[in-house]
Amino acid sequence: MSDELFYIEDGDGGFAIPCQLKIADDCVQVGEFCESKEDARHWAEEECWIFSGEWYLCVECNQQIMLNISKLQTKK
Numbered sequence: 786m787s788d789e790l791f792y793i794e795d796g797d798g799g800f801a802i803p804c805q806l807k808i809a810d811d812c813v814q815v816g817e818f819c820e821s822k823e824d825a826r827h828w829a830e831e832e833c834w835i836f837s838g839e840w841y842l843c844v845e846c847n848q849q850i851m852l853n854i855s856k857l858q859t860k861k
């Protein structure tokens with residue numbers, strides 16, 4: 786497991802963590818820009834983004850995954 790997450794830089798010294806899936810219609814796409822990578826990560830955790838071990842996904846996409854899984858299960 787790597788400590789290096791994928792960050793987006795705003796070109797002004799700010800960092801944000803992007804949602805890695807972006808499958809939900811209301812996906813926020815990118816977290817808030819913060820002064821440091823640590824703050825960006827903290828923001829994601831405050832927002833209850835799901836950390837997979839390598840990347841984050843937003844709450845909306847996580848819900849979308851849950852929906853997709855339950856749809857698959859009802860198909861069977």
Ligand SMILES: [Zn+2]
Nearest residue numbers: 804812843846
């Ligand atoms: Zn998302």
